[in-house]
Structures are given as C-alpha cells and as structure tokens.
Amino acid sequence: MFNARLAFPADFDGWREAARRALKGQIPPEALSFSVGEEAPGLFAEELLPPDPGAAQPTVPKAFPELARKLICHADPDRFDFAYRLLWRLQREKGLLEIASDQDILRAAEMEKAVRRDSHKMKAFVRFREIEDAEIGRHSVAWFEPFHHTVEYTAPFFARRFAGMVWTILTPERTAHWNGEELTFLPGATRDMAPADDDMEALWLTYYASIFNPARLKVKAMTAEMPKKYWANMPETALIKPLIAGAEAATRRMLETAPTLPTLRDERLKERRAMKATSMPAAPGFAEDAAPQSVAEARERAADCRACPLWEPATQTVFGKGPDDAPVIFVGEQPGDQEDIAGEPFVGPAGKVFDQALAAAGIDRSQAYVTNAVKHFKFEPRGKRRIHAKPNTGEIRICRWWLDQERALIAPKLIVALGATAAQAVLGKSVTIKATRSKLIDLDDRTQLLVTVHPSYILRLPDQAAKDRETQAFQADMALVLETVPELAVG
Amino acid sequence: MPVLDFRQKLAILSDAAKYDASCASSGAAGRNSAKSKGIGSTEGSGICHAYAPDGRCISLLKILLTNFCVYDCVYCINRSSSNVSRARFSVEEVVALTMNFYRRNYIEGLFLSSGIIKSSDYTMEEMVRVARKLRLEENFSGYIHLKTIPDASPALLEEAGLFADRLSVNIEMPTDVTLSALAPEKDARDIRRSMGHLRAKIEEHRGEKRDRTKPRRFSAGGQSTQMIVGADQSSDDDVLTRSENLYGNYRLSRVYYSAFSPIPDSSSRLPLAKPPLMREHRLYQADWLMRFYGFQRAEIVSGGEGGMLDLAVDPKLAWALRNRASFPVDVNRADREMLLRVPGLGTRAVKRILSTRRHRTLRLDDVARLCQSIAKVRPFITALDWSPGGLTDCAGLRESFVPKAKRPASQLELF
Numbered sequence: 001m002f003n004a005r006l007a008f009p010a011d012f013d014g015w016r017e018a019a020r021r022a023l024k025g026q027i028p029p030e031a032l033s034f035s036v037g038e039e040a041p042g043l044f045a046e047e048l049l050p051p052d053p054g055a056a057q058p059t060v061p062k063a064f065p066e067l068a069r070k071l072i073c074h075a076d077p078d079r080f081d082f083a084y085r086l087l088w089r090l091q092r093e094k095g096l097l098e099i100a101s102d103q104d105i106l107r108a109a110e111m112e113k114a115v116r117r118d119s120h121k122m123k124a125f126v127r128f129r130e131i132e133d134a135e136i137g138r139h140s141v142a143w144f145e146p147f148h149h150t151v152e153y154t155a156p157f158f159a160r161r162f163a164g165m166v167w168t169i170l171t172p173e174r175t176a177h178w179n180g181e182e183l184t185f186l187p188g189a190t191r192d193m194a195p196a197d198d199d200m201e202a203l204w205l206t207y208y209a210s211i212f213n214p215a216r217l218k219v220k221a222m223t224a225e226m227p228k229k230y231w232a233n234m235p236e237t238a239l240i241k242p243l244i245a246g247a248e249a250a251t252r253r254m255l256e257t258a259p260t261l262p263t264l265r266d267e268r269l270k271e272r273r274a275m276k277a278t279s280m281p282a283a284p285g286f287a288e289d290a291a292p293q294s295v296a297e298a299r300e301r302a303a304d305c306r307a308c309p310l311w312e313p314a315t316q317t318v319f320g321k322g323p324d325d326a327p328v329i330f331v332g333e334q335p336g337d338q339e340d341i342a343g344e345p346f347v348g349p350a351g352k353v354f355d356q357a358l359a360a361a362g363i364d365r366s367q368a369y370v371t372n373a374v375k376h377f378k379f380e381p382r383g384k385r386r387i388h389a390k391p392n393t394g395e396i397r398i399c400r401w402w403l404d405q406e407r408a409l410i411a412p413k414l415i416v417a418l419g420a421t422a423a424q425a426v427l428g429k430s431v432t433i434k435a436t437r438s439k440l441i442d443l444d445d446r447t448q449l450l451v452t453v454h455p456s457y458i459l460r461l462p463d464q465a466a467k468d469r470e471t472q473a474f475q476a477d478m479a480l481v482l483e484t485v486p487e488l489a490v491g
Numbered sequence: 492m493p494v495l496d497f498r499q500k501l502a503i504l505s506d507a508a509k510y511d512a513s514c515a516s517s518g519a520a521g522r523n524s525a526k527s528k529g530i531g532s533t534e535g536s537g538i539c540h541a542y543a544p545d546g547r548c549i550s551l552l553k554i555l556l557t558n559f560c561v562y563d564c565v566y567c568i569n570r571s572s573s574n575v576s577r578a579r580f581s582v583e584e585v586v587a588l589t590m591n592f593y594r595r596n597y598i599e600g601l602f603l604s605s606g607i608i609k610s611s612d613y614t615m616e617e618m619v620r621v622a623r624k625l626r627l628e629e630n631f632s633g634y635i636h637l638k639t640i641p642d643a644s645p646a647l648l649e650e651a652g653l654f655a656d657r658l659s660v661n662i663e664m665p666t667d668v669t670l671s672a673l674a675p676e677k678d679a680r681d682i683r684r685s686m687g688h689l690r691a692k693i694e695e696h697r698g699e700k701r702d703r704t705k706p707r708r709f710s711a712g713g714q715s716t717q718m719i720v721g722a723d724q725s726s727d728d729d730v731l732t733r734s735e736n737l738y739g740n741y742r743l744s745r746v747y748y749s750a751f752s753p754i755p756d757s758s759s760r761l762p763l764a765k766p767p768l769m770r771e772h773r774l775y776q777a778d779w780l781m782r783f784y785g786f787q788r789a790e791i792v793s794g795g796e797g798g799m800l801d802l803a804v805d806p807k808l809a810w811a812l813r814n815r816a817s818f819p820v821d822v823n824r825a826d827r828e829m830l831l832r833v834p835g836l837g838t839r840a841v842k843r844i845l846s847t848r849r850h851r852t853l854r855l856d857d858v859a860r861l862c863q864s865i866a867k868v869r870p871f872i873t874a875l876d877w878s879p880g881g882l883t884d885c886a887g888l889r890e891s892f893v894p895k896a897k898r899p900a901s902q903l904e905l906f
Contacts, residue, residue, distance in 0.1 A: 095849070095850050098846045098847065098849060098850060099846075099847050099850050099851060100843035100844075100846055100847045100860075100861055101843075101847050101851065101853070101856075101857035101858075101860045101861055106860055120538070123538055124538045124539055124540050124541075125540070125541075126596050127595060127596060127597070128594065128595045128596050129595070130594070130595070140594065140595070142596070157532075157534075159525070160523035160524065160525050160532050160534075161523060161524065161530075161531060161532040162524070162530060162594070162596075163523070163524040163525050163526075163527070163528050163529070163530075164524055164527070164528045164529045164530050164630065165530065165594065180528075198595065200591050200592065200595055200597075202498070203497075203498060203501060203588070203591075203592075204592065204595070204597050206498050206501050206502050206505075207501060207505050207552070207592075208541065208543065208549070209502075210501070210502045210503075210505040210506040210509070211505050211506075211508070211509045211543060211549060211553060212509070212543040212544060212545055213509050213510075213543075213545045213547070213752055214545075215752045215753050215765060215766055216545040216546070216547070216750070216752060216766055216768060217544060217545060218544070218545055218546030218547075218768070219544055219546070220546070221542075221545075221546025221547075222542040222543065222544050222545070222546045225539065225542050225546075225548065226541065226542040234541065236541055240544055243543075243544050244544050247544065251753065251765070254753045254754065254755050254757065255753050255757075255763055257755070257756070260573075260574040260756055261574075262571075262572035262573075263571070263572065263573075263574055265571065266563065266571040266572040269561055269563075269571055270563070270571075273676075303680070312667070313736050313740075315680075315683045315684060315686075315687045315740060316680060316683065316684055316687070340687070340740070341687035341688075341690055341691050341740075341741075342687075342691060343684065343687075379739075381735050381736060381738075381739040381788075382739070383738070383739065383781075383782075384738055384739060384742055385739060386739045386740065
C-alpha cells in the first residue's frame with residue numbers, strides 16, 4: 001500500500017506528480033491512497049518513490065489534464081483516488097473519455113460541472129467591501145464560502161479583472177490575496193475578519209429593488225441560478241422576501257390605477273411638433289400623378305415606395321446614384337445584400353467586377369448614373385444569410401415607373417442594360433441577351449441602348465477559363481460604351 | 492420640482508430601464524486589466540452577478556441617463572405623456588456609479604440607455620461621453636452596452652462602437668404598421684437603416700482572416716434588439732417572421748422578446764393583463780430552434796392556430812407530434828440533424844450520443860444517462876434494446892406531455 005501526501009485540498013500539481021510516479025511504477029488504484037496536509041495516512045502506507053528514469057512515459061488524452069484539474073477541486077473526499085482510477089483506466093481504454101454513458105465518465109462529467117459552476121458562482125457572487133488601510137490605502141476585502149475547493153482555481157480571474165486594486169478574498173479554507181502585483185494564498189479565515197459594511201451597499205440594494213419587475217414574479221427561476229446556499233454573503237438577498245411579498249400588490253396597483261392626463265410638458269411638445277409638421281410639405285408618394293421635378297425629389301419619394309411588397313423585408317430603397325446630367329445610365333437588376341445595407345447600387349461583389357471592367361476600359365464611374373431595374377432587394381431568408389431571388393415580371397413592371405423618371409430627368413445618350421432583367425425593364429418586353437448583346441439599339445432620336453451581361457453572371461461561372469473569356473467580352477462591351485460616349489473617359 | 496437625492500435618482504432611472512430584457516455581457520473580445528493595471532475584464536462568456544425574484548439575471552448596471560423623453564411611445568414607461576417621476580444623471584455620476592459598483596464585483600459593466608432629450612445627436616453624444624470617460628479616464632475594461640438612437644449621426648455611432656462591446660437598437664414591434672401606430676415618432680425604416688449601418692461597421696472592423704493586423708474591434712459583441720410581445724395583436728408567426736428577417740438582414744447576435752408588462756401610469760390603449768410570460772418563453776424556444784437546431788420558421792409555426800405557438804407543449808415537441816411519420820429515429824444511426832429534432836435531446840445530449848456511439852451501440856439506459864428526461868425522448872427513438880412500438884403514433888401522446896396543473900395554458904386575465 002502506498003500513500004501520497006498533498007500540500008492542500010486542491011493541490012493539483014502534487015496530485016499530478018504522485019500520479020505520474022505511481023503510473024510509472026505500475027501501482028494499481030487499489031494500492032494507492034492520498035492524504036492532505038497533516039492528515040494521517042493509513043497505518044502501513046509507504047511513501048511513493050521517484051520512478052525508475054527508464055520507465056515508459058505514460059500518455060493521456062489531451063483533454064484529461066484540464067478535466068483532472070477540476071476533479072481535484074471537488075469536495076468529494078474520494079476525488080484523488082477517483083482521478084487516479086480514471087487515469088489508470090485511460091491507459092487501457094484509449095477512447096474512454098468519449099464514452100459519455102460510462103459510469104466513471106458520467107461521474108467525472110458531473111464533478112467537473114459542479115466545480116465549474118461553483119467557480120463561476122464565486123466569480124459572480126463575491127462581494128467586496130472597501131476599507132481604508134493606513135499602509136496600503138484602499139483595500140477591497142470579501143468573505144466567501146465556496147462549496148468546493150475552488151479558491152486557487154478561481155483567484156487568477158480576480159487578478160486579471162481587478163489588477164489595479166489591492167484585494168483579499170477570505171474563505172474558511174484558503175485566503176487569496178492580490179497586492180497589485182502578485183497573487184498569494186494564505187490559510188483560511190473567519191467571517192469576522194472581513195469588514196462589516198460598505199457605503200455602496202445601500203445604493204446597490206436600491207438598484208436591486210428597482211430593477212425587479214413585480215409583474216413577472218418567477219421565484220423558481222431565480223433560485224435555480226442563485227441557490228439559497230450562497231445568499232448568506234450577498235447583501236441584496238435580504239430584500240428578496242419583502243420584494244416577493246409585495247409583488248402582487250404592486251402589480252395590482254399598476255393595473256388598477258387609471259391613466260392620468262398627459263403632462264403639460266407633453267402637450268407643449270406635441271403642439272410644437274404639430275406646427276413643424278404643417279410647415280413641412282407631406283412627402284408625395286409613388287401613386288401621385290405628378291412626376292418628380294428632379295432626381296433628388298424622385299429619390300426622396302422612392303424612399304417611401306410601397307407599390308409592391310418588396311419594400312417590407314428590405315432595409316431601404318436603393319435608388320440610382322450619379323450626376324443628374326450623366327451621359328450614360330447603367331441599369332442593373334436589383335440591389336443585393338450589401339447594396340441593401342449601404343443604400344447604394346453596385347457596392348457588393350458584382351459591383352467590384354463592374355468597377356474592374358470600367359477601370360480596364362478607362363471609364364470614370366463617377367461620370368455615369370448607376371441604377372437598378374428594381375429598387376428593393378428581393379431575397380429568401382436562410383438563417384444568417386439572404387439568398388438573392390429574381391424579381392418577377394410584375395415587380396419589374398411596377399418599378400419601371402421609377403426607371404422611367406430617371407430616364408426622363410437625366411435624358412442620357414446611352415443606356416447600358418446589365419442583364420436580361422435590365423433589358424426587359426428598359427424595353428418593356430423580355431428579350432434574350434444572346435439576341436441583343438453588344439449592339440447599339442436606338443430607343444428614340446436621342447438615346448441608344450446597349451445590352452450586355454450582368455457582372456454577377458461572371459462571378460457565378462464555375463471555371464476560370466470561362467470566367468476569363470466572359471470578363472474579356474464584358475470589358476469589350478465597356479470599351480464600346482466609351483467609344484459611343486467619349487466624355488466618360490477617366491481624367 | 493423637489494430636488495432628488497442620488498439614491499432617488501438611481502431608483503427612478505433603474506426602474507425606468509427594467510423593461511429592456513437584455514442584460515447579456517457575453518460576446519466581448521477577451522480583454523483584462525493585467526497589463527493596464529486598471530479595472531475590468533471580459534472573457535467571452537458573461538457573468539450574472541445576481542438574480543432578482545423575477546428570475547432575470549443582473550449582469551450589468553442597466554440604467555437610463557435620463558427618463559425625460561420627447562417621444563410618446565404608448566408602450567413605454569417613459570413616454571412624454573406619462574406622469575412618472577423624472578430624473579437625470581450627469582455623465583460624471585454614471586461613470587462614478589459604474590466604477591463603484593464594478594469595484595465591489597456587483598456588476599459586469601454598464602448598459603446605458605436614455606430617453607431622447609433635445610435631439611437624437613445631443614442624447615447620443617451624452618451616452619458616448621460616458622463610454623469615452625470610462626475607457627479613457629477610468630481605464631475601465633469591463634463590458635459596455637449602449638442603446639443607440641436610430642437617427643443619430645454616423646460619426647457618433649462610429650465612436651460608440653469603438654468604445655462599446657455591444658450596440659443595440661430596439662425594433663420594438665413585430666410589424667412596421669403596429670410600430671407606427673404605437674410609437675408615432677419612431678420610423679421602422681430608420682431603425683432598419685441603423686441596424687444595416689451597424690452591421691456594415693461591425694463587418695468592416697472584423698477584418699479578413701488572413702489580415703496580419705486586425706482593425707480595432709467595433710462592437711465586438713455584435714448588435715441585438717428587443718421586440719415587445721403582447722402589446723399589439725401580432726401573432727407568433729409575425730414575431731418570428733420579423734426575427735428571421737432581422738437575423739438574416741443584420742446578423743444580429745440576439746433578438747430579445749419582452750412580454751408586455753403593465754407599467755405605472757399605463758395608457759388605456761394597452762392590454763390590462765399580466766405579462767404573457769409563457770408566450771415569451773415559447774418564442775425564445777422557437778428562436779433557439781431556428782438558430783441552433785436547423786428548423787425553418789415555417790415548420791415551427793405551421794399547424795398552429797392563427798399563427799400562434801402551442802402554449803402547452805414546447806415548439807420542438809409540437810413539431811414532432813405533428814410529424815410523427817419522421818419518427819422513431821434510430822439513435823445508433825441517425826445523423827446529427829435528425830437527432831437534433833428529437834424532443835428532449837439538446838445540442839449537448841446529441842454531441843454526447845454521437846461521441847459515445849463511435850465506441851458502443853446505445854441501449855435505452857445509455858440514452859437515459861445522456862439526456863435530461865428519457866420519458867420525453869422514449870416515444871421518438873429506437874435503441875439497441877428499445878422500440879416504441881405503437882407509442883409514437885398513440886393518440887394520447889400529446890396529453891401525456893401536458894403538465895396537469897397547466898391546463899388550460901392560456902394566460903390569465905386579471906379582470
């Protein structure tokens with residue numbers, strides 16, 4: 001029979017060293033016991049000796065040391081033996097940690113959870129009280145009673161959080177102290193060693209009482225997360241009983257009291273707002289006969305457009321952007337995810353392809369007016385993503401009203417339709433890209449139309465060769481744009 | 492007006508803040524004061540420092556800078572037409588209180604909101620001043636959540652995001668129509684644009700995976716929002732449609748559902764009832780199913796009366812009861828996706844089942860050890876020594892799951 005002596009109740013390093021020696025010496029769990037501090041070991045126990053340096057190095061799964069560290073913090077007196085038994089089994093059953101239904105693994109999981117929870121509750125429920133100390137100045141001291149041996153395990157958290165303070169956490173078994181530089185552990189303490197009060201507690205209790213909503217009494221939900229065993233050292237818990245007792249009456253009072261008349265201040269506010277509202281013209285909508293007099297006015301009116309259902313799930317109307325007298329209008333299909341967020345056309349991935357092609361052709365985008373056939377993003381929700389959905393003929397037809405306003409107000413020399421939807425919107429009938437692409441089509445005696453692909457078509461092509469070919473074709477179309485409207489040239 | 496002392500102001504301004512459900516302190520970038528020798532840390536998961544008898548966690552000091560407000564939102568305790576007591580904190584007072592509470596380990600940080608005074612920009616500027624002072628003057632590394640004002644200037648939002656761990660804008664109502672009816676000064680479009688703006692900023696500051704030097708984080712804990720449930724006639728389907736839209740459009744970290752709760756000096760236009768807490772609970776469960784269990788909204792709400800979820804059983808069980816043809820599921824063979832659809836199996840239990848069955852063929856006893864309650868699971872699975880036989884299709888199955896005392900599960904009206 002062997003015995004390993006550990007320095008303190010959560011002496012993980014001591015346990016690990018002893019376990020290593022025992023394992024290398026092939027000592028089975030039945031033949032090993034542990035004792036803490038001055039506690040007497042069994043009568044005939046021998047001390048563990050350093051192992052033979054030639055003994056094979058035992059291996060453990062990566063997750064085991066972290067698990068064992070927590071097991072050693074548990075209040076169970078059998079924890080050291082249990083952790084060694086687990087280690088012993090792991091030498092023979094490699095996948096053991098993955099068998100969640102194994103009795104030992106279940107027990108380990110429960111113990112680990114209890115320790116984690118106790119440690120977490122310590123982080124949450126420690127309450128410091130401040131005292132002025134002649135030597136060290138402001139000193140924060142707490143009295144806390146953990147249910148497992150979690151002080152060493154949890155104290156580094158407080159050191160990281162309250163690095164700029166000098167603090168001490170007193171517990172019955174161990175004391176943790178931070179002097180502003182270094183964490184040390186001292187023997188246990190008693191409650192009377194902690195300060196009896198703190199000025200801030202009255203305010204904390206005020207906050208606790210005021211943040212409580214008496215109409216939502218859920219006492220069980222509270223005690224599940226803040227078990228009564230922790231209440232003794234939390235000043236606010238003194239309020240729980242009176243708050244619960246008064247909850248029903250407080251709710252009843254709120255419901256029974258008739259609403260009062262609005263305040264004078266409120267009436268004055270409303271008068272002021274009403275005056276402001278009458279002095280501002282109401283925003284005219286889509287349905288009005290009167291055509292907008294400027295692109296700016298059209299943009300403002302389109303922001304409130306609800307002519308088709310696409311407005312509802314979208315963020316905003318994405319109207320065209322560019323000079324009012326641009327010689328060219330580029331028309332895309334509809335805004336995408338990024339455009340919907342930014343409120344501007346062609347800023348997403350397709351916008352990048354578009355920008356590259358313009359740059360390659362030597363076109364200055366800021367000289368052109370860029371817009372879409374449909375001005376709200378149509379999509380299908382898929383968790384945290386939005387999948388682009390093609391606008392239907394009805395939506396294109398309704399939104400064409402806005403495109404017509406843009407065309408009429410800007411009166412460009414050339415309209416470039418990017419993709420079939422854009423071509424359909426401009427021509428008022430559906431056409432194929434194949435039949436219309438790269439040709440200058442007269443729309444009226446002033447404006448011509450050029451149809452090409454939508455840049456997202458290039459993005460979607462699977463293989464690089466096709467991508468390169470289509471990029472070139474698209475750039476050639478852009479070159480034709482510049483040839484037709486030389487004012488667009490950069491510089 | 493009588494002069495209020497500090498304690499009275501705290502009582503008013505925390506009472507005014509309690510209708511905001513969020514108190515989360517999670518999701519922040521890991522950070523501590525070890526090097527700065529200041530005060531504060533955030534380590535990813537949040538900490539609840541106390542619980543009130545309403546079962547809600549108290550993690551952050553949740554207060555309003557002021558409850559004076561020029562808006563008149565019917566559902567809000569601080570609406571301009573209400574006669575509640577009004578108070579206002581100075582920036583310095585909020586900073587001092589936050590530090591004092593934090594040093595005593597009462598809180599994880601600050602959740603600051605405010606009524607709108609003077610203008611949106613003025614109010615936002617005051618809130619940003621609090622965050623700036625905490626970070627730059629007090630060397631504070633704890634959690635800061637700021638409630639942003641939708642039409643405040645982008646420059647202010649930008650600064651807010653650099654100091655705060657989380658920003659949020661409340662969507663308030665499930666539909667734009669009810670929002671404009673109950674909150675005449677609020678504009679749903681402004682709220683959406685603001686959320687879109689925040690999403691763009693958060694993504695821009697997140698940087699690319701391959702970036703060597705990451706940009707400074709912007710609202711690292713993401714953005715969240717809150718919807719009030721039960722103040723209008725919207726159905727659960729309306730509520731979840733809105734959530735689905737917000738998660739997809741703006742990548743929100745969380746949508747909070749807040750059962751409409753009677754407020755002091757309530758408007759006569761609102762329901763006079765206890766808050767629909769069970770409905771709120773079911774909505775959270777449905778939200779979880781959409782985010783972590785691979786359920787589509789339509790699957791969850793289909794079959795419910797008038798687009799409402801079943802109050803008596805949880806939405807996953809309700810779905811399984813409606814789709815019994817998909818069960819029983821073989822726990823030894825089914826894929827993760829299908830296991831997640833078994834009532835009574837959570838993400839943790841499924842993980843443990845998948846891990847264990849690589850080494851052993853599972854019996855019913857094994858499954859019982861890995862989940863909370865085998866009674867709920869049993870009718871929907873087969874295991875090595877178990878087959879539910881006719882139990883899966885048994886007519887009384889739903890009734891066996893409805894807790895006796897809970898019937899009927901409708902919310903009790905007080906009058």
